Amino acid sequence: xxxxxxxxxxxxxxxxxxxxxxxxxxxxxxxxxxxxxxxxxxxxxxxxxxxxxxxxxxxxxxxxxxxxxxxxxxxxxxxxxxxxxxxxxxx
Numbered sequence: 001x002x003x004x005x006x007x008x009x010x011x012x013x014x015x016x017x018x019x020x021x022x023x024x025x026x027x028x029x030x031x032x033x034x035x036x037x038x039x040x041x042x043x044x045x046x047x048x049x050x051x052x053x054x055x056x057x058x059x060x061x062x063x064x065x066x067x068x069x070x071x072x073x074x075x076x077x078x079x080x081x082x083x084x085x086x087x088x089x090x091x
Contacts, residue, residue, distance in 0.1 A: 002053045005089055009048040014082040016043060018065035036061065063090050 007015070023036045039058050046052050054062070070083035 001056050003056075003059060004051045004053050005059075006051045007043065007046055007048065010082045011086045011089065012043055012046065012048055014069070014086050015062055015066060016040060018069040018083070019043070019062070022061075022065045022068070059090055063087065066090070 019036060019040050023033055023040060026036060027033045035057070039061060042052075042058075066083055066086050070080050070087065073080045073083065
């Protein structure tokens with residue numbers, strides 16, 4: 001299943017900030033990083049404020065990593081509106 005999502009500049013930024021640590025963590029553990037790497041490149045190359053189509057697996061990966069980033073920021077008492085906004089778009 002595919003889903004179209006509009007990525008604003010803020011949502012692109014928060015998604016890339018969430019995916020990058022996951023990519024490096026998986027790489028350090030010796031796990032495959034090809035799918036995450038492709039998703040990072042796809043999001044980075046998209047123009048802001050345009051709708052893009054993402055697969056179920058890509059959306060699942062974004063949800064997991066953005067939620068992880070959100071929870072980490074909440075644990076530190078930091079601002080999470082951008083992460084919350086992006087998570088709402090994914091659900």
